[in-house]
Amino acid sequence: MIPAARKRLAAIANSQIFENALLSNYTRFAIGGPAAVFFDTDDEAAFVQALKTVAEVSVPYLVIGGGTNLVVSDEGFQGVVLHYTGSAIHQDRSLLRIGAGAVLQDVVDQSIALGLKGLETMTGIPGYLGGAVYGNAGAYGHSIQELVRAIRVYDGSKVVVMPNDECQFRYRTSILDYFIGRSRLFGAREQRTVCDRARHSHDPRREVSTVDEVRGQHLQEPARS
Numbered sequence: 001m002i003p004a005a006r007k008r009l010a011a012i013a014n015s016q017i018f019e020n021a022l023l024s025n026y027t028r029f030a031i032g033g034p035a036a037v038f039f040d041t042d043d044e045a046a047f048v049q050a051l052k053t054v055a056e057v058s059v060p061y062l063v064i065g066g067g068t069n070l071v072v073s074d075e076g077f078q079g080v081v082l083h084y085t086g087s088a089i090h091q092d093r094s095l096l097r098i099g100a101g102a103v104l105q106d107v108v109d110q111s112i113a114l115g116l117k118g119l120e121t122m123t124g125i126p127g128y129l130g131g132a133v134y135g136n137a138g139a140y141g142h143s144i145q146e147l148v149r150a151i152r153v154y155d156g157s158k159v160v161v162m163p164n165d166e167c168q169f170r171y172r173t174s175i176l177d178y179f180i181g182r183s184r185l186f187g188a189r190e191q192r193t194v195c196d197r198a199r200h201s202h203d204p205r206r207e208v209s210t211v212d213e214v215r216g217q218h219l220q221e222p223a224r225s
């Protein structure tokens with residue numbers, strides 16, 4: 001399965017694959033053995049193609065962002081790790097369209113530079129925007145769900161735009177957490193070796209966000225006396 005996946009993933013344009021890539025290079029705590037195949041792209045179409053490929057080949061896979069919420073065994077992962085780094089930020093007045101691979105702190109900094117407020121409560125949370133939406137990250141009594149208008153997700157067959165009220169945001173969780181389909185991703189062995197917040201789902205959908213729409217409010221000039 002893995003050689004077949006490697007061959008097909010290598011043929012996807014605008015992407016890179018690495019064999020036996022050390023996951024310690026991609027986790028916050030710098031621990032973790034090799035992934036049999038590591039697929040890296042900043043291109044949404046390539047990422048979707050890779051998701052289709054791992055499903056068709058039926059190989060275990062794991063989507064990672066900044067790797068801050070992952071603890072990986074020294075044994076590594078006998079499957080495909082998919083890393084999406086699309087991080088473009090487009091502004092439409094108070095709406096930002098942001099690639100899920102953007103570093104969250106960069107999003108905070110950029111939103112402030114663009115004169116928007118709201119995202120500053122996310123300051124200091126490590127990881128990417130996609131990981132933050134997945135886990136409904138937050139701090140100081142606020143969570144990212146307050147700022148997300150919609151997410152673009154691959155639902156297992158196509159890319160769809162899911163509005164906030166369909167994202168099932170709750171404390172440190174979202175629909176991405178429920179429907180990521182871990183029971184399909186990992187066999188028992190892999191479940192022991194690669195873990196994050198364990199939660200099982202038998203829903204066959206695999207939802208992976210690539211772009212999130214985040215809104216802010218324009219900063220007000222301080223009142224002059």
Ligand SMILES: Cc1cc2nc3c(=O)[nH]c(=O)nc-3n(C[C@H](O)[C@H](O)[C@H](O)COP(=O)(O)OP(=O)(O)OC[C@H]3O[C@@H](n4cnc5c(N)ncnc54)[C@H](O)[C@@H]3O)c2cc1C
Pocket residue numbers: 028062063064065066067068069070084100101124125126127128129130131132133134135136137138139176196207208209210
């Ligand atoms: C020092 C430290 C401080 C922290 N402080 C906070 C805090 O204040 N508040 C807080 O909420 N959290 C905090 N965290 C936890 C962590 O920063 C968040 O959970 C973060 O949002 C994880 O993002 P990530 O990109 O690193 O995700 P990863 O660790 O790479 O992945 C986490 C999960 O998200 C999934 N995922 C990642 N990207 C995508 C995507 N594009 N589509 C679908 N699923 C995806 C992965 O499959 C995985 O299940 C802290 C962690 C550390 C180490």
